[in-house]
Amino acid sequence: MMTPVAATHRAPPPVARNVTRLPNSPSSISGPSASAARHHWHSPSGEQVLPRLSTKTRLLEPPAASNPLRPSRSLASVRRASRRKADVASDAVESGDGNSRRALQIILWVAEAVYILWLFLLPYAPGDPVWAISSETVNSLVGLSLNFFFILPLMSSVGINVINAPVLHPMSEGLFNFIIGWTFMFAPLLFTDLRKDRYKGSVDILWGLQMFLTNTFLIPYMAIRLNEAERDKTPGKLSQLGSVMTNGAPVVGLIGGGVCLISVLWALFGRSDGDFGNIADRLDFLVGYLGSERLAYAFIWDIVLYTVFQPWLIGDNLQNIQDSKIEIVNYLRFVPVIGLIAYLLCLDQDKNYA
Template identity: 60%
Template sequence: MAAPPVPVLCSASPCRITTHLAPPAFRTVAAARPQALPFVLCVEQRVGPSARARAPFAAKRGGGGEVSAEAPDGTRALLQAALWGAEAAYILWLFLLPYAPVRRKKIESVASISIFVQGDPVWAISQATISDLIGLSLNFFFVLPLLNSVGVHLLESPLLHPMAEGLFNLVLAWTLLFAPLLFTDCRRDRYKGSLDVLWGFQMFLTNTFLIPYMAIRLNGPEADRSPPRRSQLGSVMVNGAPAVGAVGGLVCVLSIVWAFSGRGDSGFGGIAERWQYLQSYLFSERLAYAFLWDMFLYSVFQPWLIGDNLRNVKADAAGLVSVVRFVPVVGLVAYLLCLEEED
């Protein structure tokens, strides 16, 4: 005798009754006790694909997705005014004034006196400064000096003071590290110009171009904005962020080592003599203290930008990056090494 079908109550909405033949073990019980019809409660948990799906990369990296909380209008306006003021001071002080005034304490006196730092403005740059710039550029990332040191002399490295070479390459390596950070900035769509051009000018000219970007990125979001299309350079920098971080970090370390011990056989003295030269260099060459300005601004902009873009970092490394972002260079290297890969 065939067992009656066993109804199964399912909680799916709308509720529906489905039937199936009871298993053999049930058939005997059902035949003996036909009045006892077991009900099996089936609970379905439906989770839509959107609940399980990972947040799109565009939403995490900005440009069409969610962005970090906007600052109040008053705070934003104040920050923008400060940044534009810094830009004006940077151009006026470093490029236009015949002499750039600073305050320096005399060693033999407790009193602090005002002095005027020597150095050529852009409109009266000397041939000696141009020669130094060409020599420093030829020694970019110490490629020529290192090749010459191992016997490769296809082109001779200009002989410059290692302190000047170290300072120059430290700033350039730090600028290189900023590239992937700019191309993953969640507010980069506020800047309507080319990030390729901006970073190129920042890398090979001066930091003059990063200050306006920091001010423009504080503009309010546009309601109908679309995700910015990343350039080929931007894609290379973002996809190769760990390599950029490794190269930039190594060059920064090499720059410091080179400044205090490089060209040891060329008569530049020991650490004390080199430190004395650095002090003299910073207060006699406008190019030198322009590098100091750049390093100061990078020390401010680095934790600011990383803090706004912590969502781009792998979840298990976000805490570490949030802490070390305040350490110059180190925080930026950590951000690049821990940057989450694009889907």
């Protein structure tokens, strides 16, 4: 007679190839419980028989705990997809035989020639050309420059009179500073442009000249950046000005955006103590100003061109935006001024823009 211990540790009988099926064996059981019965059944003698584990049997392991601090693969793929979509338009121009790129360059160079001829040299546009500029226009330009960013008028309004601010029509001051404030915000955009290395000149000088002559220098840059990229080109380092503008891009955006907002308010309500009339009177002055002054007429051209170049440049550089902000910047880039402010506020500061 076997002891309970011996019965418990009795080894199961070897399995032969030709074994008569027992009435209670799992192989004779069908239905939903067949699988469970095969893994746990009793022999006719009442002994519990455990199934043998093959050497090839793989034990199920519990899934590894996910790290909450590590982004999932799906999130990473979404981010990569967003960055791929960011440069779709520019990739379309880069790819193929280059016909689209060359045609676009021709259009830009023609626009540069028309811009210089029509606004600087030919006498057909409103106002005086450069070679016949009047002293009145020169005095107006000097006065507008002294009221740069409304620094002197605002200081005078609080009783600080370092230099007497020239008193000009607030509509002309507002239009001038609106364009300058918008141009000011282009600096970080140019320094973070992924194609700036195709421009062989200094981006510092380019932007400095743009502050004075706006699209006279921005149009050629837009054409040159469409050149084919050089192979094995080592990116150059950012200048000191470029580093300051890039690292301080949010500050530049707030300053430039603030100047643009003040410019609109100043044009409509500034110098209320002067004899400049109400809003309707000021709008009438603006119409006459645009039709008689070459500088004001050129500002209209600048507004139109900036409205085209802003979304173009931002669209080519959406890779520089923080991952969570790409979609909103991609929509806002078409809104004049607002889109550029959004780009500067959402710029990824951890990225190397050298």
